[in-house]
Amino acid sequence: MGRSPCCDENGLKKGPWTAEEDQKLTDYIEKHGHGSWRALPKLAGLNRCGKSCRLRWTNYLRPDIKRGKFTPEEEQTILQLHSVLGNKWSAIAKHLPGRTDNEIKNFWNTHLKKKLIQMGFDPMTHRPRTDFFAALPQLIALANLRQLVEQRPWDDQSASQLQADAVQAAKLEYLQCLLQSAAAIATSPSSSSINTIPTDLEQIGLLSPSRMSSLSSLSSPRIMEGVNGHDLVTGQVPGIQIPSSSFFEHEQAIINCTNQNSDYSANSGEGEKLLLLSEDSLPPLADFPTSNFGDACSTSSCEAVGNSTQLPIWSDSFYDEFMSEFA
DNA sequence: AAGAATCCCAACCGCAAGTTG
DNA sequence: GCAACTTGCGGTTGGGATTCT
Numbered sequence: 623m624g625r626s627p628c629c630d631e632n633g634l635k636k637g638p639w640t641a642e643e644d645q646k647l648t649d650y651i652e653k654h655g656h657g658s659w660r661a662l663p664k665l666a667g668l669n670r671c672g673k674s675c676r677l678r679w680t681n682y683l684r685p686d687i688k689r690g691k692f693t694p695e696e697e698q699t700i701l702q703l704h705s706v707l708g709n710k711w712s713a714i715a716k717h718l719p720g721r722t723d724n725e726i727k728n729f730w731n732t733h734l735k736k737k738l739i740q741m742g743f744d745p746m747t748h749r750p751r752t753d754f755f756a757a758l759p760q761l762i763a764l765a766n767l768r769q770l771v772e773q774r775p776w777d778d779q780s781a782s783q784l785q786a787d788a789v790q791a792a793k794l795e796y797l798q799c800l801l802q803s804a805a806a807i808a809t810s811p812s813s814s815s816i817n818t819i820p821t822d823l824e825q826i827g828l829l830s831p832s833r834m835s836s837l838s839s840l841s842s843p844r845i846m847e848g849v850n851g852h853d854l855v856t857g858q859v860p861g862i863q864i865p866s867s868s869f870f871e872h873e874q875a876i877i878n879c880t881n882q883n884s885d886y887s888a889n890s891g892e893g894e895k896l897l898l899l900s901e902d903s904l905p906p907l908a909d910f911p912t913s914n915f916g917d918a919c920s921t922s923s924c925e926a927v928g929n930s931t932q933l934p935i936w937s938d939s940f941y942d943e944f945m946s947e948f949a
Numbered sequence: 950a951a952g953a954a955t956c957c958c959a960a961c962c963g964c965a966a967g968t969t970g
Numbered sequence: 971g972c973a974a975c976t977t978g979c980g981g982t983t984g985g986g987a988t989t990c991t
Binding site for chain 1: 977979984
């Protein structure tokens with residue numbers, strides 16, 4: 623390992639545990655309890671430091687440890703709790719019987735974090751990332767989400783409408799970014815860069831005369847306040863139908879759907895609800911609709927959804943149109 | 950088939966909080 | 971009140987396993 627080992631100076635063993643060591647530790651703790659971890663290794667006949675013994679016991683040998691993959695319910699719980707507690711792995715682990723903080727931390731770092739990032743969410747805030755291109759997948763998936771929720775047959779007309787919605791939503795997201803920048807600039811008395819904003823807006827076609835009327839209807843007092851440097855909030859834009867949603871709500875919808883169509887239900891007990899916090903008690907994770915996982919889909923839950931629901935594939939021409947709007 | 954790249958997780962480290970004398 | 975010790979926590983790492991080229 624990269625760091626100097628804490629036990630080497632005492633000639634204590636470190637690294638992977640052998641079956642024999644595991645047996646010694648388990649036997650001792652089952653007979654005497656762990657007592658003082660510092661004293662335990664000598665008493666148990668182990669050439670390890672107490673810290674190493676404690677870690678081995680709590681993360682691996684404890685009889686109530688649950689092994690195997692995380693269930694969708696557990697995944698859900700972790701996401702929800704993490705949005706509230708942050709990286710408080712031990713606190714999160716208390717709500718997941720049989721799971722250790724180390725296991726949850728690893729699962730977060732190797733799966734959930736990547737998943738959120740790929741979906742355009744900030745894994746720390748659980749909110750959509752504000753940089754425009756990072757948010758593209760979720761904007762595109764907005765339409766898919768609507769389709770999923772409404773369970774409508776997919777036809778060309780609705781596809782076109784949703785594509786148009788997604789383009790419009792993307793523009794608005796970009797506009798909000800610009801306005802946020804403007805708000806930040808406006809609060810800085812030394813800056814004159816705000817003059818560049820109208821140019822940007824014109825470039826994306828949102829300040830042309832024909833669009834100004836729609837912009838004014840879209841621009842709620844909240845946004846305009848933001849321009850004036852007060853209380854600019856990232857959120858929904860009135861005037862366009864963007865369903866209020868969150869990562870959690872979307873995940874829940876997917877899991878509910880999945881449970882009806884797959885063998886996931888076998889993993890959850892009858893009426894079992896691992897979530898210990900009510901949804902109402904939690905702050906919103908995001909105010910912006912989320913993706914359908916799409917390419918970011920890396921878990922079996924996503925695969926199940928993909929198998930059960932035929933979602934539209936965005937045509938190349940859609941992307942061309944979309945990108946040309948900002949060229 | 951073999952080497953490279955990537956994933957995954959057990960285990961380590963240092964720090965901070967809690968406990969004890 | 972304080973220093974020494976213990977425990978718990980979160981971040982990080984090494985290396986085996988798996989996947990890709």
